[in-house]
Amino acid sequence: MNEPFVRSGNRHRPLSEARARAARFAGALQDLGIGHGDRYAIVMRNEISYLEANLGAAAIGAVPVPVNWHWTGTDLEHLLTDSGSKVAVVHSDLIPAVEAHMPPGMRIVEAGVPAEIREVYGLGDVPLTGRHPVMDDLIDQTEPAVATDQAPPLAVIYTSGTTGLAKGILRDPVRPEAVPGMMRSLSDLFGLQPGYTTVLPAPLYHSAPNINMISAAALGMNIIIMPRFDAEEFLRLVDRYHVDSVQMVPTMFVRMLRLPKEVRDKYDVSSLKSVVHAAAPCPPDVKRAMIDWFGPIVKEYYGGSEGGAWVQCTTEEWLAHPGTVGKPAGGAAIRILGPDRQELPVGETGVIYGRPADYWPDFTYLNDDAKRREIDGGDGFITVGDVGRVDEDGYLYLSDRLNDMVISGGVNIYPAEIEACLLRLEGVKDAAVFGIPDPEMGESLAAHVELVPGAKVTADDVRGHVQRSLARYKVPKVVVFEERLPREDTGKLFKRRLKEKYRPAEGNA
Known part of the structure; x- marks a missing residue:
């Protein structure tokens, strides 16, 4: 070898x-x-x-x-x-x-x-x-x-700070007896095996790519580090080095699918045995297109840097439950809790709490134990601030970030649904929807939209598209076109940078 x-x-x-x-x-x-x-x-x-x-x-x-x-x-x-x-x-x-x-x-x-x-x-x-x-x-x-x-102790990973200053996740050392279980789980999750070749296309300062890198090195794998993700270069590397496994984010899928078909067809990706994605919601049409291209090897997981992967989803499971991010695996567990911290029935939307597998170490936020207590749901369950529901088969579906939820006239609105709708409008490349102060309704909706170069889309086009697809109260009141939305390479969107434009001036609050 x-x-x-x-x-x-x-x-x-x-x-x-x-x-x-x-x-x-x-x-x-x-x-x-x-x-x-x-x-x-x-x-x-x-x-x-x-x-x-x-x-x-x-x-x-x-x-x-x-x-x-x-x-x-x-x-x-x-x-x-x-x-x-x-x-x-x-x-x-x-x-x-x-x-x-x-x-x-x-x-x-x-x-x-x-x-x-x-x-x-x-x-x-x-x-x-x-x-x-x-x-x-x-x-x-x-x-x-x-x-x-x-x-x-494991690396201190700082959260992205999408809604405020980043928090450092200070994790306990992994107990020696827990190491085999953790390695088995990570190997299964990321599709890692000795002798395999993996590409690292995402920034290594993020938790999952960092753990993927360290695990691959521990297993003696071939490691190809991309200095910066480029869709065609990624395909070239897979073809040339017969890459077996890769961990990606949905933004990368979108960029690869935008390549002309003749470019995509130049490269042989049949060596791939595992393509796992996480970090941001994946639009269903994008995921289906990746499955059609790469085959039934596209896996997904959901969790957080604080608690690892709570749920996982194979291609077959996703096709049977479109839109899901998976069901608990490896000893992890999920609860959906209401405002009173009581568990909600199947199908009802609430805050997602997860309990990591036994091998995953406990943690606190560096210099902020109070913030750690805020996310505690008891019995080992924590939340990373997402909202969702569980179906009768135990599969989890995400609705939005709790901090992103908009309450307009007493009605809860989940911007992720509106963003997904806008991405289906021809000419729209990216969209961010969030709540802004409204003297009558408490909050109203603003949509900041990034267009495909050369596209001709108006604010009325945006509102009309949403009105034809969703309830009237989900139509954005304000539509702003941006040259570029502030996203990380992982696809995480910094909405706080957009929201700052709507904050009342000092003395007028």
């Missing part, structure tokens, strides 16, 4: 070499004062050094804190301070932002920006700053760390 490898752009490295470099980087972290339980931030884009920086934690029981490298200003300052990270590993071009917002006493380790990152982001030449120790130099100069036998 060929030696497992990790690849990014045109760079190819044996996985054994990446592990050895990670061990030496762990030694360098120790020299910088990082010990068991200490946290260090990773402010990098997707590339091989990201894997090595992340793997370095395990040897010394430290805790990596993956950082959304897009963040600046208040968001970045909050994370770097709130996490208590002693060190930040940062790509050279991102260093000025980190320097401007890092707390006193934090150290920076500089990671050079490789050619593939410079190319896909159009960065040109990015020289080292010369102000901080360089990751590659530290690896070359440092002896491997002596591995600790203490189990490290």
Whole structure:
């Protein structure tokens, strides 16, 4: 069997070499004062050094804190301070932002920006700053760390902050006796096996891609890291390297389906055995099109960074229950609770609470135990703020985010339904629907719409389309056309940035 490898752009490295470099980087972290339980931030884009920086934690029981490298200003300052990270590993071009917002006493380790990152982001030449120790130099100069036998906590993942400042999820170490169960579950969920090849197309600062990467490395798989998702490049990689499994988000499906048929047909995707998606709702027509293209290998799961995957859904289950995100699996459980925290009958819509499988570690929010208590539903159940229902067969269906629900004239309105409707209007590329202050109704609906380039769609077209499809009270009162809606690469939409435009001015609230 060929030696497992990790690849990014045109760079190819044996996985054994990446592990050895990670061990030496762990030694360098120790020299910088990082010990068991200490946290260090990773402010990098997707590339091989990201894997090595992340793997370095395990040897010394430290805790990596993956950082959304897009963040600046208040968001970045909050994370770097709130996490208590002693060190930040940062790509050279991102260093000025980190320097401007890092707390006193934090150290920076500089990671050079490789050619593939410079190319896909159009960065040109990015020289080292010369102000901080360089990751590659530290690896070359440092002896491997002596591995600790203490189990490290999992990475501290910060939520995306779609409705406020991000929260750090501080998880307990995985109990040694729970490790086999967790690995079996993750292997099944992501379609991971020794000898398989996987592509990592999503940002590694997110929970699922991060866990997928670490699990694949632990199993000795071939790992291909995409510096940035590109629909045709993804298909090329699947074809060239006979990729077996991949974890994706619905936005990536949409981009691939938009490729001309003659482009899609150029690439052989028959090697794929597992394509799993999560992170954002997948429009039913998009999912059906992916199943028609890739075959009955498209799986889905729902849960959260706080509690792992609560429900899972195979292709066959989805076709039998269109629109579902799955049913509890692996020992997890689901409850639908009403405003009084009482369990609701089958078919009724309420707040979704999930109880993780026994192997999943408990957690709190870093520096905010009160926020952790707010989401507790008792008996080990927690909520990540979604609304939905369960059918008579136990399958879960999502309605919307609890924070996104609009109450207009005493009526509950779920914007996700209206957004899905708008995406069926020809010329609409993306849509965000949310509540805005209304002196008479309490809230009314606003729709911010992103059009396909060249499309001619008016506000009346938008309202008329919704009125023909849904109840009259679901028709947006305000329609705004945006050049681009503020979405993450995972598909998560930052509605708070849009809502800020409607906040009353100071003194007029």
